[in-house]
Amino acid sequence: MSIDSRPASAGVASPLRSRTSLIVPAAVGVALVVVPLTALLLRADWAALPQHLAAPTVWPAVRLSLVTTTTTVLISLLVGTPLAWLLARATGRAATWLRAVLTVPLVLPPVVGGVALLLAYGRNGVVGAPLDEILGVTIPFTPVAVVLAEVFVAMPFYVVAVEGAMRQVDRRYDALAATLGASPWHTFARVAVPLATPGIAAGAALAWARALGEFGATITFAGNFVGTTQTAPLAVYTALEQDPEAAIALSVVMLTVSVVVLGALRGRWVR
Amino acid sequence: MSIDSRPASAGVASPLRSRTSLIVPAAVGVALVVVPLTALLLRADWAALPQHLAAPTVWPAVRLSLVTTTTTVLISLLVGTPLAWLLARATGRAATWLRAVLTVPLVLPPVVGGVALLLAYGRNGVVGAPLDEILGVTIPFTPVAVVLAEVFVAMPFYVVAVEGAMRQVDRRYDALAATLGASPWHTFARVAVPLATPGIAAGAALAWARALGEFGATITFAGNFVGTTQTAPLAVYTALEQDPEAAIALSVVMLTVSVVVLGALRGRWVR
Amino acid sequence: MAGTSGGREGLDAHVVATRGTFGVDVTVRAAPGEVLAVLGPNGSGKTTVLHALAGLLPLEEGHVHVGGRTWAGPQHALDPASRRTGLLLADHLLFPHLTAAGNVGFGPRARGMPGTAVAERVTTELAALGIADLADRRPGGLSHGQAQRVALARALATDPHLLLLDEPLAALDPATRTDVRATLAHRLAAYDGVTVLVTHDPLDALTLADRLVFLESGRVVQEGTPSEVVDRPRSRYVAQVVGLNLYAGNATAVDTVLTALGPVVTPGFAHVGATWVAFAPSAVSLFPERPEGSPRNTWPLTVAAVELLGRLARVRLVDGAGHPVVAEVTAASVTALRLHPGTTVWAAVKASEVTAYPA
Amino acid sequence: MAGTSGGREGLDAHVVATRGTFGVDVTVRAAPGEVLAVLGPNGSGKTTVLHALAGLLPLEEGHVHVGGRTWAGPQHALDPASRRTGLLLADHLLFPHLTAAGNVGFGPRARGMPGTAVAERVTTELAALGIADLADRRPGGLSHGQAQRVALARALATDPHLLLLDEPLAALDPATRTDVRATLAHRLAAYDGVTVLVTHDPLDALTLADRLVFLESGRVVQEGTPSEVVDRPRSRYVAQVVGLNLYAGNATAVDTVLTALGPVVTPGFAHVGATWVAFAPSAVSLFPERPEGSPRNTWPLTVAAVELLGRLARVRLVDGAGHPVVAEVTAASVTALRLHPGTTVWAAVKASEVTAYPA
Amino acid sequence: SSAGGTGGGTSAAGGSTVTVLAAASLSEAFSDLAGRFESEHPGVRVRVSFGSSSKLAQQVAQGAPADLVALAGTTVLAQLPEEAQDPARRTIVARNVLEVATPPDDAAGVSGLADLARPDVAVVLCVETAPCGSAADEVLGRAGVTPNVVSREVDVRSTLAKIALGEADAAIVYHSDVVTAKGRVRGVPIPAALNTTLDYPLVRLTDDVHPAAFAALVSSPAGEAVLVDAGFLAP
Numbered sequence A, B: 001m002s003i004d005s006r007p008a009s010a011g012v013a014s015p016l017r018s019r020t021s022l023i024v025p026a027a028v029g030v031a032l033v034v035v036p037l038t039a040l041l042l043r044a045d046w047a048a049l050p051q052h053l054a055a056p057t058v059w060p061a062v063r064l065s066l067v068t069t070t071t072t073v074l075i076s077l078l079v080g081t082p083l084a085w086l087l088a089r090a091t092g093r094a095a096t097w098l099r100a101v102l103t104v105p106l107v108l109p110p111v112v113g114g115v116a117l118l119l120a121y122g123r124n125g126v127v128g129a130p131l132d133e134i135l136g137v138t139i140p141f142t143p144v145a146v147v148l149a150e151v152f153v154a155m156p157f158y159v160v161a162v163e164g165a166m167r168q169v170d171r172r173y174d175a176l177a178a179t180l181g182a183s184p185w186h187t188f189a190r191v192a193v194p195l196a197t198p199g200i201a202a203g204a205a206l207a208w209a210r211a212l213g214e215f216g217a218t219i220t221f222a223g224n225f226v227g228t229t230q231t232a233p234l235a236v237y238t239a240l241e242q243d244p245e246a247a248i249a250l251s252v253v254m255l256t257v258s259v260v261v262l263g264a265l266r267g268r269w270v271r
Numbered sequence C, D: 001m002a003g004t005s006g007g008r009e010g011l012d013a014h015v016v017a018t019r020g021t022f023g024v025d026v027t028v029r030a031a032p033g034e035v036l037a038v039l040g041p042n043g044s045g046k047t048t049v050l051h052a053l054a055g056l057l058p059l060e061e062g063h064v065h066v067g068g069r070t071w072a073g074p075q076h077a078l079d080p081a082s083r084r085t086g087l088l089l090a091d092h093l094l095f096p097h098l099t100a101a102g103n104v105g106f107g108p109r110a111r112g113m114p115g116t117a118v119a120e121r122v123t124t125e126l127a128a129l130g131i132a133d134l135a136d137r138r139p140g141g142l143s144h145g146q147a148q149r150v151a152l153a154r155a156l157a158t159d160p161h162l163l164l165l166d167e168p169l170a171a172l173d174p175a176t177r178t179d180v181r182a183t184l185a186h187r188l189a190a191y192d193g194v195t196v197l198v199t200h201d202p203l204d205a206l207t208l209a210d211r212l213v214f215l216e217s218g219r220v221v222q223e224g225t226p227s228e229v230v231d232r233p234r235s236r237y238v239a240q241v242v243g244l245n246l247y248a249g250n251a252t253a254v255d256t257v258l259t260a261l262g263p264v265v266t267p268g269f270a271h272v273g274a275t276w277v278a279f280a281p282s283a284v285s286l287f288p289e290r291p292e293g294s295p296r297n298t299w300p301l302t303v304a305a306v307e308l309l310g311r312l313a314r315v316r317l318v319d320g321a322g323h324p325v326v327a328e329v330t331a332a333s334v335t336a337l338r339l340h341p342g343t344t345v346w347a348a349v350k351a352s353e354v355t356a357y358p359a
Numbered sequence E: 001s002s003a004g005g006t007g008g009g010t011s012a013a014g015g016s017t018v019t020v021l022a023a024a025s026l027s028e029a030f031s032d033l034a035g036r037f038e039s040e041h042p043g044v045r046v047r048v049s050f051g052s053s054s055k056l057a058q059q060v061a062q063g064a065p066a067d068l069v070a071l072a073g074t075t076v077l078a079q080l081p082e083e084a085q086d087p088a089r090r091t092i093v094a095r096n097v098l099e100v101a102t103p104p105d106d107a108a109g110v111s112g113l114a115d116l117a118r119p120d121v122a123v124v125l126c127v128e129t130a131p132c133g134s135a136a137d138e139v140l141g142r143a144g145v146t147p148n149v150v151s152r153e154v155d156v157r158s159t160l161a162k163i164a165l166g167e168a169d170a171a172i173v174y175h176s177d178v179v180t181a182k183g184r185v186r187g188v189p190i191p192a193a194l195n196t197t198l199d200y201p202l203v204r205l206t207d208d209v210h211p212a213a214f215a216a217l218v219s220s221p222a223g224e225a226v227l228v229d230a231g232f233l234a235p
Ligand SMILES: Nc1ncnc2c1ncn2[C@@H]1O[C@H](COP(=O)(O)OP(=O)(O)OP(=O)(O)O)[C@@H](O)[C@H]1O
Pocket: A001, C019, C020, C021, C022, C040, C041, C042, C043, C044, C045, C046, C047, C048, C049, C090, D140, D141, D142, D143, D144, D145, D146, D171, D173
């Protein structure tokens, strides 16, 4: 029997003071994020915006960003969700340390992350060298490198967030599913994933956003070639060197796109 | 009555195939992260490590990073937790859009984030100008600026992750707490926070890691002054210019610290 | 709990609320200190009414007045935290992160009671329900019945103005149930607020309640004191719960009522028209042949089911048209009469064992 | 469910397990098709035993053999998914994200049944329990009793080799309970696996079970067929559940047993030494003065509590040393004798109403 | 008395500080010079922040409390506040020329600009908007070479990383970058006729004494020597 979540209050809200003690810090939190964004919007050169957007590099960069970030999120979902689930239910030291290792890309300055990717998948890399010699495949300077860089940087966010959410799924549901004959996979797909949906949505949003903003690892590992590896943030950065106004205009557009995408998706997805 | 979570299986694990279908993608996920890190470790110049670490800029940078990231996490906890809770329980369009706006700093290329912070809190900024004129306080190029930059970049990760976790807290517990006379604050502090602990821990880890790795916004907004605003990633960046080996050595140390901190903290905290 | 709550004017509520496609429209009233038992089939809206009283479900219409104060009215509704209710939910919902003591102390602490007073109160409440030794256990380490007692203690510990108990004793073993029922009876007798008790157990209702309210499909079908209800059930469901055979009929003569079973002879009554006829299962005797002699009501029936309850047996019978009659006979007669589903027997009820009252 | 499960050799289990500081050490055996009811006070380990059988709690020692296969032994234990159990938990735990139909179909689907067969099976199961109309409802939209029936359907839908039911009927209203009990009795009669049924309701146990097992503190205190247990309870708790007064005593003469209440005269028996003495509450008559005449057992007692149950009343009495006696009298006698806590009365029990059997 | 910045300068109570913003490529030389200055002027601290020139310009525009800013190239001067653009406030302290960089093993066998046109030589250049990028385009145009460009890197660091790790076979960077890379890349000079020069202006944002002294040190022969050691040409 569920308790209805609509508040019964039609008017009076008596514990106002207590509500204030939540709203004030929350408002501070909002301000810390919103004030700089507002400043950016206030100072943006709106008149020149159409002209900035007409630049030939804009559309390829936005398209590449959308494609690669979507791929990154899909990879995270496919590969990160089982990982998060196994970690959430794992006990013991090995799991603890694996968990910590997976957070390393969050800590690594992205540029160093890019170097690490080069050392791994580059022409002389641990994996890249045999790949080059045997299959003749080179990864750097291709869109695949962009995706690899984004996955490296963003998937850990997804895994950490989803693991937290999966941990919150009552273990009794797993156990019950097992008695009903559900294999681990069935339990994962039919019980854990649906019950952790809010966390998965949050994790996907985090990963998508992080991938969309990814800059350092991409530039170092994938390079910056219009149409192939120049994502939106690289375009912004490139513009920043010469014309900060244009860069700001571009980022404002990027933000708008992301707010709209996230707002629309999450509003539909969650709740 | 809780179901014991220890597996009853003493040996045989029959649905092996099904377990494999979880383990294979999870292993791919681990590999995507671990391979580049391993490459980094393999290529690091271990012999020169002590010498690199003895550089006079290392210790101030590490100390500043630890202080500012800890502050950032504390601010996120204090301010972001109520925010996440209110968002998790809010309905309606306003909440949906606020949620989307809060993810903007994840998307913003950090350098643009730094510009936004300068536009807001710089001496000519929207908030900074009055602050300077009235109180004589300037924020940029101080450790406060480092914290502001880290909060701007990292807190959204915390809020998004914790909101997901809070959503998963059964609403019936809130309702029940209310009938027991608990004010919103009491419900938040005594029910929502403890029940969402795994998510909060995950969120804090994300925010801490993101803050520790933060580079673009900090260098733009706070500058790169040894001892005052040069955090570990900035030190790595500066070293990278002259001596990539030293930079890699430094990052390896940074990683080790972060793995140890996260491993130890989360092992104790969660579970 | 005596003297702690101000229920001078008791409870006066008219609850109109919906949950999905289901609606309730129920009026409940009780004087201060009264215990109101709410009974009814599964899904009849009992829990829904409790939730509406607690403020967890908004009223669409109606009002809730408790102790002279308006908790909910047409304009205005207090939120759950501002109502002083003690709510026990059927699926107890203990806070999983708090110990038994933490759960029981949650309400007092939330209402600002100082720490030492809370600890004392918690000890008292747990001891009264025989679970003092479980104080430091988390809900995960409690059995079902233990958890339910903790939840009961939690509801009682808030000094509520309105105590709302949803199946408080359902998970208790019979011995504990007797003890807790006695404890609860004692507590409720000393309590000057109103208690609304949802239960499926007629024993709980009869021993604890001053008045019974029966719901079906979100509407009240009968209410009254226990003896009124037990003596004169007015719906098949109520009759089943209090353990009577009940038939609607039409009074045709001073002592005969025409029912679906056929004419039933009664000790006599003083009215005409629609009439209820009731008799106890134990008043039904079964015979292999049509009996001669005093019982004036006899019917040929077919056995539908036999339930053995130790030395007694409950026999469910139906007439040709499927109207049910329940008989209670000794286990010995079951063997003697070879009663099993399908057997045809004669049932007899003395006129003096039949009650008849206007519908 | 007939013929679907291979419980040819029934259940043979010795469960030694711990949960925190609590341990169970229980042996349960049942032939194929048998229904075993497990009863016992709250916290006696009933649920713990079920969990161990289902594989949710590891055995520390012992074994579980079902239908000739070893589910758990000293070396080896199947995980829960590889055991074919149908488990109903006391706090039903429906999957909140699935509809009633989705919950019931979960097991069949997990075991690889094709979609259309699942849908058919689900419809059948829900209809049998009278909740076909709730198929598309999520657990949040079900009442407590409705949810319990869905959970029961879910357990039954898996064609288990071992059916484990933890208080399956506790949340049902009396009318539904009777119906579901009948349905269940029907199902279980046709089922060739073993059913272990945990319940607090003697009626469930007596009507559904072939054998009863009573647990206390994680150990078996009595087991046997319903009539063995009802006739000859061997612990105070068992006696209370089956509704008898029980005293341990010592046979001193051919027809007298020395108990805590004093000497009790019985119809006679053929042994000496430790003896149980039992009589029903309804065999106890109450008198304001010491009665003369046939009853040979009389004691002066003090009323501790009176529970009115409609036309009947249950009176709890204690002797000078606090030994309890329960009497069942008519509500009329309660008024006539002015019975209320503190009244002193004489209780009488005819020797012919007393049962005595060796301890 | 200031041009765009007030600086932490001598006006600050208790010990004076000179705050310098410098282009990342100057970091080794300016760290060295700051140390020298501090030992010559006890009680005066020199704080140097390194970053990309455009970022530094932006920081100054937003009121960074700096006394001096040293930029790579003169184009970003336009982003400085108007007062700071006064030519009297700046001195050119160093110059840089372009050079081809290859991995140390030079597997592709690059011996001059012309080799960059070979299809088997993967070339990385700085992005057009960065000084090293526009300059490289200019040089290549002058030489009539169309290279096989695989990436236009946003800064020198990532350009050099590609060469040092062998991901690309050749790049065009500044001579000082090759010197700073200390053997991890090999430099191939570009003939002066084709080459271009990048000027490093040092802009005085305040008029305090210590900053002026530091600026003087940078322009002094000793300062010049340090800069030349770091791969720059004397102005
Ligand atoms: N979302 C919904 N949509 C449709 N009907 C609903 C919804 N939620 C609840 N109901 C129905 O409301 C009715 C009342 O439920 P309630 O829990 O009040 O019953 P109850 O009398 O407490 O029953 P029980 O004895 O089983 O606890 C039930 O029939 C239930 O199916």
